[in-house]
Amino acid sequence: MPGPGVAAYLILSVILFATGAFGVLIRRSPLIVLLALEIMLNAGNLALIAFARQTGTGTGQIFALTVMVVAAAEAVVGLGLIVAVSRRHVELDVDKLTTLRG
Amino acid sequence: MIAAAWIALFAPAAAVVAIALGGTGITRSVAGFLAAGSALVSFVASVVVFAVLLGENPDERTHSSTLWTWLSAGDLKIGAEIQVDPLSVFMMLVVSGVGFLILAYAVGYMNGDAEERRYHAYKALFVFSMLLLVEAGNLVLLLAGWGMVGLSSYLLINFWHQRATAVAAGKKAFIMNAFGDATFVLAIFLLIQRTGSVEFDAVFRSDVVEHGSTASVLIALGLLGGAVAKSAQVPLHTWLPDAMEGPTPVSALIHAATMVTAGVYLIARTNVLFELAPDIQDLAGILGGVTILLAGLIALVQTDIKRVIAYSTMSQIGYMFVAVGLGAYGSGLFHLMTHAFFKALLFMAAGIVIHALSDEQDIRRMGGLGRAMPFTYRVFVVGALSLAAIPPFSGFFSKDSILGAAANAGTLGWILWTAGAIGAFLTALYTFRLLFIVFWGEMTPFAREHLHLKRFEGGLAMAWPVAILAVLSFFGGWLQVPWGWDLVNEWIDPVAQSAAEATGATLVFSVLASLALAVAGIWLAWRWYGRPSDVPERTRRRLPWAARTLERKFYFDEAYDLAFYEPASRKAIFLTQYVEQPLFLASLGELGSSVRAASRRLSSLQTGYVREYAFALAAGVAVLAIVFILVT
Numbered sequence: 212m213p214g215p216g217v218a219a220y221l222i223l224s225v226i227l228f229a230t231g232a233f234g235v236l237i238r239r240s241p242l243i244v245l246l247a248l249e250i251m252l253n254a255g256n257l258a259l260i261a262f263a264r265q266t267g268t269g270t271g272q273i274f275a276l277t278v279m280v281v282a283a284a285e286a287v288v289g290l291g292l293i294v295a296v297s298r299r300h301v302e303l304d305v306d307k308l309t310t311l312r313g
Numbered sequence: 314m315i316a317a318a319w320i321a322l323f324a325p326a327a328a329v330v331a332i333a334l335g336g337t338g339i340t341r342s343v344a345g346f347l348a349a350g351s352a353l354v355s356f357v358a359s360v361v362v363f364a365v366l367l368g369e370n371p372d373e374r375t376h377s378s379t380l381w382t383w384l385s386a387g388d389l390k391i392g393a394e395i396q397v398d399p400l401s402v403f404m405m406l407v408v409s410g411v412g413f414l415i416l417a418y419a420v421g422y423m424n425g426d427a428e429e430r431r432y433h434a435y436k437a438l439f440v441f442s443m444l445l446l447v448e449a450g451n452l453v454l455l456l457a458g459w460g461m462v463g464l465s466s467y468l469l470i471n472f473w474h475q476r477a478t479a480v481a482a483g484k485k486a487f488i489m490n491a492f493g494d495a496t497f498v499l500a501i502f503l504l505i506q507r508t509g510s511v512e513f514d515a516v517f518r519s520d521v522v523e524h525g526s527t528a529s530v531l532i533a534l535g536l537l538g539g540a541v542a543k544s545a546q547v548p549l550h551t552w553l554p555d556a557m558e559g560p561t562p563v564s565a566l567i568h569a570a571t572m573v574t575a576g577v578y579l580i581a582r583t584n585v586l587f588e589l590a591p592d593i594q595d596l597a598g599i600l601g602g603v604t605i606l607l608a609g610l611i612a613l614v615q616t617d618i619k620r621v622i623a624y625s626t627m628s629q630i631g632y633m634f635v636a637v638g639l640g641a642y643g644s645g646l647f648h649l650m651t652h653a654f655f656k657a658l659l660f661m662a663a664g665i666v667i668h669a670l671s672d673e674q675d676i677r678r679m680g681g682l683g684r685a686m687p688f689t690y691r692v693f694v695v696g697a698l699s700l701a702a703i704p705p706f707s708g709f710f711s712k713d714s715i716l717g718a719a720a721n722a723g724t725l726g727w728i729l730w731t732a733g734a735i736g737a738f739l740t741a742l743y744t745f746r747l748l749f750i751v752f753w754g755e756m757t758p759f760a761r762e763h764l765h766l767k768r769f770e771g772g773l774a775m776a777w778p779v780a781i782l783a784v785l786s787f788f789g790g791w792l793q794v795p796w797g798w799d800l801v802n803e804w805i806d807p808v809a810q811s812a813a814e815a816t817g818a819t820l821v822f823s824v825l826a827s828l829a830l831a832v833a834g835i836w837l838a839w840r841w842y843g844r845p846s847d848v849p850e851r852t853r854r855r856l857p858w859a860a861r862t863l864e865r866k867f868y869f870d871e872a873y874d875l876a877f878y879e880p881a882s883r884k885a886i887f888l889t890q891y892v893e894q895p896l897f898l899a900s901l902g903e904l905g906s907s908v909r910a911a912s913r914r915l916s917s918l919q920t921g922y923v924r925e926y927a928f929a930l931a932a933g934v935a936v937l938a939i940v941f942i943l944v945t
Contacts, residue, residue: 235924305922309920309921
């Protein structure tokens with residue numbers, strides 16, 4: 212089997228996931244948060260496909276495809292929410308959206 | 314013929330439904346006529362049934378008919394079943410006949426009351442319940458009628474629900490009757506356990522219950538408990554006088570003519586079971602004897618016109634209990650019938666007086682009404698003479714039939730005869746005291762001020778049923794004449810064979826003695842109340858304790874208060890104060906406030922920052938991952 216082993220892919224996947232999670236936690240713009248979320252999902256996809264290739268079965272690929280579909284749907288909903296928020300002339304800052312404070 | 318019996322049963326029920334569904338769509342008088350008309354239909358149907366039975370062989374006069382299986386539990390099947398036999402037809406005629414006259418009277422009496430329709434519906438419901446009671450073909454259906462009679466009497470007693478006393482009286486009647494219902498139910502349970510059936514012929518024919526065994530005693534005792542409560546006998550009698558809070562036709566219908574006699578019917582109906590337990594049957598007679606005396610004595614000092622008649626009802630039902638307790642079923646039922654006539658008559662005449670005096674019931678404010686109300690006075694005299702058992706009025710024949718039978722029934726018979734004879738004296742005394750105070754002498758200022766009369770005194774609508782009852786009170790007793798004929802006994806005998814008959818030399822003695830006592834009672838009433846006299850006042854002053862005991866009705870209410878109400882209410886107050894207040898109410902408040910405080914603290918976790926939620930999630934996943942790694 213040519214190319215690097217599964218460990219390299221997993222290391223990349225962890226780096227991507229950490230980047231995404233870090234982005235979600237520290238960025239304030241909802242657009243960037245959404246973007247970071249997509250990176251996390253794709254980190255997962257990468258790990259799935261790496262394993263699929265290692266075992267030679269298609270299961271992981273199917274999972275990755277499903278995740279992409281869900282990610283697309285999630286992006287639609289998320290962007291829709293952001294548009295709706297900006298239409299109400301609220302500043303686009305996740306720290307300002309604290310109506311649900313207990 | 315059976316169809317006629319079903320019609321008799323369901324006509325009043327149809328009237329109830331019609332009045333209830335009609336609502337304000339029908340006028341008040343239409344509601345009244347519907348109720349009275351349904352009773353008339355029942356009466357006509359009963360007459361048809363009676364005529365058919367009359368044409369049959371005396372031993373083949375029992376018919377029953379089942380519409381459907383009403384209840385079934387395992388092997389036990391209870392049908393919606395009626396039984397027509399001489400006893401039930403006798404009761405049907407009394408209930409629907411007298412019931413019709415009273416319902417017709419009520420149309421006039423209640424005219425103008427705010428909730429007249431409801432009243433007529435209740436009355437028709439009562440007639441239906443009573444007919445169900447007497448026509449039922451098994452004990453459970455009888456019990457259903459029994460309970461519905463209690464319900465409709467409750468509804469009618471507190472018909473004027475804006476009066477606190479009426480509501481209290483209704484509750485009292487209901488609770489006391491419920492006590493009797495409970496013992497009745499227990500008796501039925503025991504019967505089902507022993508015989509596996511509730512059908513009359515199966516229960517009465519079965520030899521599973523031995524003569525004199527504990528089971529037979531318990532069954533008879535349970536039935537007697539029901540009968541005593543429903544018929545207002547000592548010691549469950551205190552509800553009846555209070556029940557006079559209801560409208561007067563109610564008093565006439567329920568508390569004189571029909572409902573209170575249901576106990577007598579029950580004992581006559583289940584006479585086989587009572588004969589299996591002779592001690593309990595004796596007890597029924599003894600309770601009757603005690604009631605005759607107690608009620609007669611209390612009636613001497615009552616000042617409410619309806620209460621005097623109510624106590625006299627209790628006392629007269631005491632006679633019927635004596636009769637059925639001694640096994641003289643025919644005599645007891647005969648007195649039941651004549652009593653229904655003359656007692657309904659007395660109540661309805663009293664109702665006319667009460668109406669004419671703007672709802673005043675205190676006899677001390679009446680007087681001299683005889684001249685102002687000649688018709689009412691005359692019918693009242695007929696009722697009073699009949700009640701006092703003066704020949705040839707109906708009460709004479711029926712009461713002396715009972716006393717004559719008692720005189721032929723051994724030692725206990727003679728004891729009860731003595732009670733009955735003293736009762737005859739008391740009856741004459743209190744009845745004529747009432748008559749003289751209300752109708753004789755000078756009119757009181759109150760009466761002069763408030764008396765207002767229509768044509769025919771209470772109005773024709775109220776006058777004609779009273780007139781018919783007066784005629785019946787006069788002639789009703791001639792069904793059974795000593796040394797003449799014995800129609801009632803012969804009619805009842807196939808169902809309830811009389812063990813004691815009024816015959817022989819003892820009857821002569823009995824008739825003469827009781828007649829002498831009754832005349833003495835009337836004479837004494839005349840001496841004390843028929844003309845200005847200070848004897849009652851002086852007696853009261855000389856024997857203050859006796860007067861007080863009678864006015865307090867032998868302290869029965871006080872005793873029940875002390876024995877049941879006081880402990881219960883004290884216990885409840887104690888529990889409220891020392892258990893409910895500190896333990897439950899206080900702890901509930903504490904619980905609520907502490908939950909609120911805890912949730913206020915918890916809610917501060919919810920900051921509203923999406924970032925923090927995400928971090929919590931990520932941290933949680935990280936912790937889980939570390940745990941997994943460490944564990945595996």
